[in-house]
Amino acid sequence: METLSVVDLHKAYGTTAVLAGLTFELRRGECYGLLGPNGAGKTTTLRCALGLTTPDAGTIRLAGLPVPQRAREARARIGIVPQMDNLDPDFTAAENLLVYGRYFGLADAAVRARIPQLLEFAGLTGRADAKIATLSGGMKRRLTLARALVNDPDLLFLDEPTTGLDPQARHLIWERLKQLLAQGKTVLLTTHFMDEAERLCHRLAIMDRGRFIAEGSPREVIAAHIEPEVVEVYGEPGESSAVAWARDEAAQFAARVEVAGETAFCYLTDSHPLLRHLAGQRGLRYLHRPANLEDVFLKLTGRDLRD
């Protein structure tokens, strides 16, 4: 089955370009991540792919069909977990699944037969008759995930699936997504949690202002865009300042130094000289760690707030 391919997608609202020439293709069975700050164009990309927003230019094929021309038919093969929960508050958990199955033209008997297994997957066995208002945030997300599976899709779109969840609930969602990937499903995920992307995604793209600014496996992206090691240096309050140290001394040890607030981030390939130097400094603390996706993300998209 074909998944999703997008070629040279453009979309502007007024004079603001939201998508400025996106091209990407999902491989069968992979988890592909779209990462980017708020307003980068992640959700617009998903909406275009589903035929809910018509792009100004570009070609989209979803499940082998051209979008938006045949988007409605293509959506029959896709499962979607939207950013905001939109479960039906008037229905129980089981009724939500039943009614949603009807939108796919599925017979009630066929959906009813799948409901116990869908609820079990969502960790909601025994909650079939629970009202939506009585479910926790994590339960609602899992029920939304189960709802997205009602048509047994091969391709899943998840728009920030773990935003607002506590760590336990996030880990459970990650576990379920790994199970789905193990079953051979293809997943398109948007997130701004870098640890989520590093854990789940086979490949990912970092987006900003409607363009891809990096694409590849998490390791490839890290290797291509940033030095392998990071030393974060903090001053002891009242004793010394990491900012002053960074200004006067850091350049001789690190290829690149960024100061954010009272912390100096040193990016380097060989950290030994810096660590020896820091060991002799009084009043400075430090943390030495390998570079991660968050470092790349902040390097490429900047540290300024996006609201």
Add this chain to the structure above:
Amino acid sequence: MNPFRPPSLSLRFIPVWRRNFLVWRKLAIPSILGNLADPMIYMLGLGYGIGTLLPEVGGVPYMAFLAAGAVCFSTMNSATFEALYSAFSRMQVQKTWDAILNAPVALDDVLLAELVWAASKACLSGAAILAVAAALGLVASPLALWTLPVIFLAGLAFAALGLVMTALAPSYDFFMYYFTLFVTPMTLLSGVFFPVEQLPAAFQAVSAVLPLSHAVQLARPLFSGEVPAQAALHVAVLAGYAVTAFWLALGLARRRLLK
């Protein structure tokens, strides 16, 4: 794509209609009582109160005159409330439409489902009043059963007009304008409570283009056991309102939601 292109209608609206029906079924008894109470209070209160002061109105006792008006009034209110407040909740507050649009259902199907659902619900409340009117002996013959298709058609027209407002509304407050500037004046100009002939000529001219007038002019003769004069014209006007307003509502909704 032009958002005002023609509607593309399909039977896929049925699962969406069933969704609304299932919600209604859970709350059916309070909902029916609510729909019934308001027009019954008008009908009995005004009917007994004013009716005793009046000789016959339009050749029938005032109570019987009012019953046909009350059915149309109730149909209009029921369809309008559903297409405004309930549909707006599903579109804007609960994001029910968003969830449905992620399935293989088009916005055209969702709007059609809302239209038919609001008309169905209006039909239920109109039918309830009709039953009460019949029980009170205010209905002359079984010809009155023809009121049921009339109120369904009127329900479609008022639901379609309501959906236009819903597609435009920034919040629930917006609907107040629709009631005070359109629904309430229309109720007073359409011959629900008194014959339109009582009004000055200018008001009668306005009345002639209002959908509620045409519904009343169909329902009232049917209640007294007569075939309505110019039935085809009244049906055509109501159908015209339904089709035109639905098309407009769909265009506005596409512009709002599929941007």
